[in-house]
């Protein structure tokens with residue numbers, strides 16, 4: 001068995017906080033898949049309702065699109081998402097080969113950046129970090145609608161959780177420090193404990209493919 | 212005082228705020244219909260959004276220009292005229308027009324409204340520009356992207372109308388019949404309906420490690436593994452000339468590179484250009500924030516007589532490479 005070594009690199013605190021959010025997103029996808037369509041579906045419905053309450057304009061626009069399915073495939077996450085736009089707006093976890101009118105594929109971190117308008121989708125596409133297939137108009141409509149919003153997935157969720165919303169900025173500020181401490185602890189921990197921590201971390205993130 | 216105004220694109224209200232906050236002097240935008248040349252799904256402004264945009268920009272001393280720059284269809288002038296009326300009513304600082312009839316309408320009905328001539332009108336010589344000035348009181352002309360800097364300097368010496376030139380973004384000359392290729396492939400016109408290579412007709416297909424881009428059933432380009440990709444715009448397609456007899460596909464009209472005229476600031480100043488324009492209303496707000504901020508820094512350094520910082524924007528642009536375009540085209 002190889003020593004996994006320190007998994008957390010020295011990055012700016014925002015990058016480290018982002019790292020945690022990306023891992024949480026992957027873990028969330030893994031969890032929703034394990035819960036199956038019933039409980040997992042309820043979880044994703046709740047997520048959509050939270051986002052809708054915060055971004056009514058974007059959701060109204062998505063509801064007005066013709067009925068279509070978009071496969072969103074974070075290639076390094078345990079599952080993909082199927083977004084149904086139009087009157088029956090819905091979000092579900094699915095396999096990577098689910099049938100859809102259009103597909104967007106890319107690393108989980110990039111897709112999250114795209115959702116929040118932190119990165120330019122065209123630039124990602126030019127650099128071949130993002131691949132798209134199928135109904136280009138559907139992808140463009142979704143991209144333009146989301147880009148018009150100031151979305152922040154974790155802040156939006158935290159805001160819906162009431163008192164937690166005050167905790168998020170603090171958590172983000174401190175994420176780097178906490179991860180740094182964890183990294184140091186891991187470096188000084190005896191090997192069996194170190195492996196245990198890595199396993200735990202991997203379990204949290206779900207199985208990673210191609211990463 | 213800065214020698215140039217920085218004119219920046221916005222495809223939605225969030226992009227407008229990004230452009231204003233990043234240091235634009237003016238933001239140009241369009242209504243959500245066929246009256247502007249970037250009529251894409253999910254893009255552009257409703258009337259209410261324009262009102263909010265004007266309030267946000269004016270509170271920060273930034274101007275708003277409304278592009279109504281497609282050519283109205285015969286027998287259906289109303290959407291274009293309404294767009295001009297609404298831009299004037301909602302206190303836009305200028306409208307950017309191309310069509311003669313619409314210029315005439317705006318000049319007659321809104322004598323106070325500042326008129327700019329769109330790049331779509333392709334006014335590239337002093338006689339044409341004087342005509343637009345005398346007939347419709349056009350105050351500024353956006354020059355077509357086919358002129359060299361010495362040609363621009365000669366033009367500015369001959370006319371007393373402000374000139375605006377593109378300095379960054381996709382190369383879309385909108386001239387010389389290229390756009391008709393897009394109309395032919397899709398049945399929809401860039402010049403009349405504002406849709407060049409509309410997404411409804413675009414498909415990307417993986418071919419092993421390569422990526423093919425298609426428009427209306429025609430393959431426009433095939434990008435090899437790792438090669439920077441581009442939109443399937445026909446004027447930037449890679450074709451096999453000679454009915455397939457030639458071995459290698461080649462770019463026949465334009466290459467899918469992006470314009471960056473930053474190194475030409477001293478020449479553009481000497482040529483008496485008044486405003487510099489960034490292309491990209493169809494791009495996301497992250498692009499707008501990055502490009503506008505970079506240009507703001509560069510223009511401020513230039514105004515102070517300091518060396519202009521080189522901008523690392525390759526990662527942002529189509530084809531992953533930049534060019535000074537026609538401004539320095541030696542063979543012209």
Ligand code: SF4
Nearest residue numbers: 383384385390407446
């Ligand atoms: S065909 Fe070329 S020149 Fe015409 S609108 Fe499209 S990109 Fe611009």
